[in-house]
Amino acid sequence: MTPTPTSHPDDDRSAPVPTPQPTSHTATTDVSAPLRVALLGGGTVGAAVARLLGERAELLAARVGRPLELVGVAVRDTSRVRDGVDPALITDDAVALVDGADLVVEVMGGLEPARSLIERALVRGVPVVTANKQLIAQQGPELHALAAEHGTDLHYEAAVMAAVPVMAVVRESLAGDEIASISGIVNGSTNYVLDLVARKGVPFEDAVRQAGELGYLEADPTEDLEGLDAAAKIVLLARTAWGLPVTLDDVQRQGITHLTDTDFEQAAANGTVIKLVASAWRSSAGGGDRVEVAVRPVALPQDDPLAQAREGANVLIVEARSAGTLRLHGAGAGGDATASAVLGDIVRAARVR
Ligand SMILES: NC(=O)c1ccc[n+]([C@@H]2O[C@H](COP(=O)([O-])OP(=O)(O)OC[C@H]3O[C@@H](n4cnc5c(N)ncnc54)[C@H](OP(=O)(O)O)[C@@H]3O)[C@@H](O)[C@H]2O)c1
Incomplete structure (x- = not known):
């Protein structure tokens, strides 16, 4: 079966972003001046990034060789108070924020306006950091090409x-090796559900409900339960490991929703x-x-x-020809x-830079 990936329910998150135009701002090249960082998104991840940029300002400046200055945090709801985020930095004008930055961090999620904002930054020659697996799984090659062009x-x-x-x-440490295979548990939400069933004997449907109540699943858990989140991650790993044009359509995908207590x-x-x-x-x-x-x-x-x-x-x-078997594990989600x-x-x- 060739599955058709469905899109995230939040894919279209707001009005279109205007086409990039030359702006009055240019990326800062003076290396003694603070590097202006724009944060797109002030939710679970964005608020943690904003707080840690403040708490670790000295350490980060030492590592980068110049101070980093958070110049704004773009959100939808500017009236909400966000832990660790200076209210003066909150804005709903993501476009202006991108146009005045030397580095853009996109942690709003969804396909639009994230994609247009990232493109806007790249066209100005501004580097972008993102946590957006669905966008990169769907548009990664085009965005990489745009970045290279600029x-x-x-x-x-x-x-x-x-x-x-x-x-x-996968990209750097094993760059001199030949990777044979990559396998893993890359979605903590579904693992939480399956672990509840396997070790605590909780019936499957109750386990899904409990995982939702504890915040392990989104209000709409489709992306996790149908394997779409895991599919995006394995596509990014595969592309990086082998440099081949792997897409979401190539993923033989089956989620866990069809499983029954009998299984x-x-x-x-x-x-x-x-x-x-x-x-x-x-x-x-x-x-x-x-x-x-x-x-x-898979029954293991x-x-x-x-x-x-x-x-x-x-x-x-990760199985690599010379390195052998490498096992990496840890926190696959959470703000910090x-x-x-x-x-x-x-x-x-x-x-x-
Ligand atoms: N959470 C995790 O553990 C985790 C782990 C790995 C990767 N990620 C990825 O990180 C990204 C962010 O995840 P999250 O959990 O932080 O999401 P989240 O809590 O839903 O936060 C999203 C933020 O983006 C803002 N936003 C959304 N659409 C916007 C728009 N059109 N204009 C301006 N602001 C907009 C939201 O504003 P409001 O607050 O006003 O609604 C919110 O502050 C996603 O791509 C996700 O896949 C998350």
Whole structure:
């Protein structure tokens, strides 16, 4: 079956962004002046990034070689008070914010206006850091090309497994190796549900409800439960590992919504645990050289490293020819954990400038 990826319910988040025009601002090239950082989004991740940019100002300035100045936080609802965010920085004019920045951080999510705002920054030669996996899964190659055309960069470590630095490992640390396969539990929300069923014996439907009540699932949990979130992440990993044009349409995707209590009982009777596994591997089937990508529930032996993932944990296993088996695990979601990866990308992007 070739699944048709559905779009996120929040994909269209506001009015269109005007086409980029030459502006009165230009990106700062004076390296003693503070680097002006625009933050698009002040929600779970954005508020954590804003707070940590303030708390770690000295440390970040030392690492970058110049101070970073948060010049604004674009949101929809400017009346809401946000923990750790200076109210004077809140704005609903994301376009003006982008036009006055040296570095743009997009953590609003959805496809629009995130994409147009990112394009607007890239066209000015301004580097962009984003945590937006769906946008990069759908538009990554075009955005990379635009960045290259304008001599700048696009960074998205936070988009895959938040704080766990899997993209850097695949892109940089293993750049001299040959990656054979990547597999993992990259969606903590579904893992929380499956773990409740497997270890606590909670009926599947109750586990989904409990996960929702505890904030592990969005109000509309489709993206997690149908494997769309995991599909976007494995596409980003596969593209980075093999440099091939893997798309969401290539993912053999099956979520967990069709599972029944009988499936879980059967798995337990066989000494196995059901997990939602995202995987990518190089294949020469049919004589070609291509990459296969899949997201599906798999019954794993109890002692499989992926079967050990508890609650909202994320785990990734990378098999490389010389490196052997690498296992990375940690917090794949959460404000501070995701902000950690965003800050790492900010430092990386700012150093280049
Ligand atoms: N949360 C995580 O653990 C996590 C982990 C990894 C990656 N991510 C990614 O990080 C991004 C942000 O996630 P989040 O959990 O922080 O989302 P969130 O809590 O829903 O925050 C989104 C923020 O963006 C603002 N926003 C949305 N549309 C906007 C628009 N059209 N104009 C101006 N502001 C707009 C919202 O404003 P209002 O507050 O006014 O509504 C809100 O402040 C997403 O791409 C997500 O996939 C999140």
